[in-house]
Amino acid sequence: MSVIHSLFSAFLMYSRIPMPQVEWKEENRRYALCFFPLIGCVIGALLLLWFEISRFLSVHSLLFAAVCTAIPMAVTGGIHLDGFCDVCDAKASCASKERKLEIMSDSRIGAFAAMHLALYLLLQTGVFSQVEDRRLMTVCALCFVLSRALSGLAAVTFRSAKREGALQQFSRPAHRTVTIAAEVLILCGCAAAMLCVDSIAAIGALLGAALTFLYYRIFSYKTFGGISGDLAGYFLQLCELAGFFGGTIAHLIGGSIA
Numbered sequence: 001m002s003v004i005h006s007l008f009s010a011f012l013m014y015s016r017i018p019m020p021q022v023e024w025k026e027e028n029r030r031y032a033l034c035f036f037p038l039i040g041c042v043i044g045a046l047l048l049l050w051f052e053i054s055r056f057l058s059v060h061s062l063l064f065a066a067v068c069t070a071i072p073m074a075v076t077g078g079i080h081l082d083g084f085c086d087v088c089d090a091k092a093s094c095a096s097k098e099r100k101l102e103i104m105s106d107s108r109i110g111a112f113a114a115m116h117l118a119l120y121l122l123l124q125t126g127v128f129s130q131v132e133d134r135r136l137m138t139v140c141a142l143c144f145v146l147s148r149a150l151s152g153l154a155a156v157t158f159r160s161a162k163r164e165g166a167l168q169q170f171s172r173p174a175h176r177t178v179t180i181a182a183e184v185l186i187l188c189g190c191a192a193a194m195l196c197v198d199s200i201a202a203i204g205a206l207l208g209a210a211l212t213f214l215y216y217r218i219f220s221y222k223t224f225g226g227i228s229g230d231l232a233g234y235f236l237q238l239c240e241l242a243g244f245f246g247g248t249i250a251h252l253i254g255g256s257i258a
Helices: 002-014 032-057 061-076 079-093 097-105 111-128 134-157 166-171 176-197 199-224 229-257
Strands: none
Touching (some): 002 166, 032 061, 032 134, 032 176, 061 079, 061 111, 079 111, 111 229, 134 229, 166 229, 199 229
16 A cells, blocks of 8 residues: 555655645655656646647647746646745855755745746746647647656665655665666666657757756756755746757757758
């Protein structure tokens, strides 16, 4: 039952999808990170469904892109964007590591976070407005799975910046070997699916995700001494945007050359 409870725990924590309530104990979170990418599958499936509906109804590209931006927020409740905003405020403070960690714990949003959030949503909407091909849309949808698999892998392999926190509640009780194996398997499957659908867009998306993962490791260790829940959310959002942007630009370049 711990596997099923881990599935429920992952969806209860990282999504707004209704799930049966389970007792909040470490045993029920042992394999939760293994199921984290499944939330990305739900988001990707909804995006593909919206793509088909919008094409059938001839929806304007701007409305299509705006709904694409809204779907992940509706599924997750914005939990990862919250971490993104907290890290943006901390980065802009130019304070010590300890003070930055305190800023990230503050529930209030600062001016720098608001500006970065507006820019992020604008860029994401802009990228989706360029998606007119079903193959490219599929690659973008798979980015939501890819980012969560990378985030889960980092959670059990990267050093932690804090002893307590939302991320530690999942990474500490996680079965490390099983989680690493599951995330690597999902990453390989996701990459293979992308390459089969649209090899050119896939290369751009995978390159964007890989560079963001490297940046996540370097930035987190250098600035905070490790990762935290907020930093994981920050990475997730950047990874998705880099994947969308890289895949879309590669697709456009490939189309112009052809």
